[in-house]
Amino acid sequence: MALVLAVGPAELSAQAFTTTRLADGFDYPVGKPNGDGYYIFRGFSQNGHLGEDWNGNGGGDTDEGDPVYSIAHGVVVFSEDYKRGWGNVVIIRHAYRESNGQIAFVDSLYGHLKVRSVQLGQQVTRGQVVGTIGCGPYRMYAAHLHFEIRKDLRVGMRRELYPRTYQTYHVPKQFTDARRTLRYEDRLVRVPINTFLKSNSNPNRIEVDEVNPPELTSTATEPQTVRPEVPPAVEMVIEEETQPTAATPEKAKTFLELLREKLANPQ
Numbered sequence: 001m002a003l004v005l006a007v008g009p010a011e012l013s014a015q016a017f018t019t020t021r022l023a024d025g026f027d028y029p030v031g032k033p034n035g036d037g038y039y040i041f042r043g044f045s046q047n048g049h050l051g052e053d054w055n056g057n058g059g060g061d062t063d064e065g066d067p068v069y070s071i072a073h074g075v076v077v078f079s080e081d082y083k084r085g086w087g088n089v090v091i092i093r094h095a096y097r098e099s100n101g102q103i104a105f106v107d108s109l110y111g112h113l114k115v116r117s118v119q120l121g122q123q124v125t126r127g128q129v130v131g132t133i134g135c136g137p138y139r140m141y142a143a144h145l146h147f148e149i150r151k152d153l154r155v156g157m158r159r160e161l162y163p164r165t166y167q168t169y170h171v172p173k174q175f176t177d178a179r180r181t182l183r184y185e186d187r188l189v190r191v192p193i194n195t196f197l198k199s200n201s202n203p204n205r206i207e208v209d210e211v212n213p214p215e216l217t218s219t220a221t222e223p224q225t226v227r228p229e230v231p232p233a234v235e236m237v238i239e240e241e242t243q244p245t246a247a248t249p250e251k252a253k254t255f256l257e258l259l260r261e262k263l264a265n266p267q
């Protein structure tokens, strides 16, 4: 049986996990691995453009159909034609070790793709093609890649529900430049999955063997990580250093608290 989140307004009552390879570094999503032949046409801005638009040096639609690569090892947590202003979107979840030794997670998002070449739940490696550069739905844009890196694993396609700030997002180039090469560790780590609210057309849930959920924090003021009980087959990949709550500090907040913050901080 697949474990799914019972989604109350904003609280996760259970958490499902899968495993993925720890990232050994991060590359650029086009012009593998250094972005050669491409430039950032439009950069990241808080409360503005929440990612980077990458264009081919040739201009216009000359980059249409060019390969788009996974920036690091990871697992596909979203792959859909989301339509609206987005078109084909792929989101990949990565686990990596921060300089302080802790394992952290990010989602990389690749938007306006012409085609998607990976599917939900698929494991991908650094430099693997995940799709090609496109023009978005109805060819509404000049060909480019819209690229984001999120720290908050809950965002998915619901950007309007989360702060459009550094609290939620990394500046992609800055994040990547600081982590081009990470110490090689050939191992799998546990990553939380099914953290998004509903997607456009389907539940978009990754099916995994059941894992007993961790007791999440009892109070918002005293965050603590509690290890889940796991089947023996999964146990070997559980990382002592992994603290899912550290990657999503907002998790402990209640819907009302978030609403209160939003009201206090109208955008």
Ligand SMILES: [Zn+2]
Residues within 6 Å of the ligand: 042, 049, 051, 052, 053, 145, 146, 147
């Ligand atoms: Zn964009």
